[in-house]
Amino acid sequence: MTSINLKRTLSGRVTSNKTDKTVTVLVERRLKHPLYGKFITRTKKYHAHDDNNQYVVGDTVVIEECRPLSRTKNWRVIKLVTNESKNKFN
Numbered sequence: 291m292t293s294i295n296l297k298r299t300l301s302g303r304v305t306s307n308k309t310d311k312t313v314t315v316l317v318e319r320r321l322k323h324p325l326y327g328k329f330i331t332r333t334k335k336y337h338a339h340d341d342n343n344q345y346v347v348g349d350t351v352v353i354e355e356c357r358p359l360s361r362t363k364n365w366r367v368i369k370l371v372t373n374e375s376k377n378k379f380n
Contacts, residue, residue, distance in 0.1 A: 298355045301371060304345050305335065312363060313340045315353055338365040348374035 302317035315336050320329050337360075338353045345351055350371040358364050 299352055299368070300336070300354075300365075301350065301352045302336070303374075304347055304349045304351060307340070307343070307346055311340055311343060313338050313345050313351070313367060315351060315365070315367075336365050337363040338367045339363055340367050345370065350374065 300315075300317045302315040304313045305316045306314040315338050316333055317336060318331055318333050320331055322328070323330055336353060338351070339356070339359050345367060351367050352369050352371060353365040354368050355364060356366045359366075
């Protein structure tokens with residue numbers, strides 16, 4: 291049998307890495323207003339597990355849903371998409 295990954299994945303930008311082994315990821319989604327048709331940007335912050343403290347503010351990462359690791363942390367960072375922090379200082 292093949293194993294199917296049914297976990298939700300989201301991509302967003304790291305906004306804080308001040309806590310130990312945790313990053314705060316800002317996820318933006320665009321939706322169309324039901325009456326007026328204008329596209330609206332909705333944002334939500336997620337706490338994600340960063341085991342090695344390797345992600346810094348400005349990085350774009352992919353997070354996946356996992357078991358509860360603490361009261362607010364139900365997500366885990368799985369990969370780095372872009373490293374914006376190095377681009378700002380060069």
